[in-house]
Amino acid sequence: MEKYKILTSFKDYINSYSKISNEEILLIDQIAEVVKADKNQVLLSMGVVSNYIFYIYTGTLIAFYADSKGNTYNKNIFMDNQLAASTVSSLLRVPSEFTLQAIENSVLLRIDFLKYQQLIKQNEKLKNFYIAYLEKNWIIDKEQREVSIVMEDASIRYQKLIQKFPDIHHRVPLLHIASNLGITPTQLSRIRKKIKNI
DSSP states (O other): HHHHHHHHHHHHHHTTTOOOOOOHHHHHHHEEEEEEOTTOEEOOTTSOOOOEEEEESSOOOEEEETTTSSSSEEEEEEEEOOOOOOHHHHHHHOBBBBBEESSSSEEEEEEEEEHHHHHHHHOOOHHHHHHHIIIIIIIIHHHHHHHHHHHHHHHHHHHHHHHSSHHHHHHHHHHHHHHHTTTOOOHHHHHHHHHHOO
């Protein structure tokens, strides 16, 4: 029953990009399984080849880099109804350059990437979704994020983040939010205080 609910949610997510039928979701059902990740559980370690895409039914994942001194840098925050993966690692079959970790208890649909890739090649509707997803997330959103980091004030970037994820500060430690914005936790605290006082 739980998997049916999660697959239905995933179908709705796919349909927000490009329409599919029950036939396609049944194909995905054959290459996916429901997994539960505990808070702080690592789903993909830096240096390991990625084999899965994760659809987040509920929960929060972060992708972060770590340098030789142990300092971490947040690459992305993924929350409910988003996909999370190291796509470059999966596509090129090379070790992931970042770690993917749950930062709260999460329920995920884990999809086998290579089998998913085969489905895309064989199914026109799934191929259309894949193209639409890549265009939105890897071209449009990525470019807008890159421009935002260079051109926009950190307070604007923070306000855009909380518009996208209104409850993020209740679920994600400020350390991760600050890192995602490219600022220090102290700077983030000042921004949040300033916004409250406006």
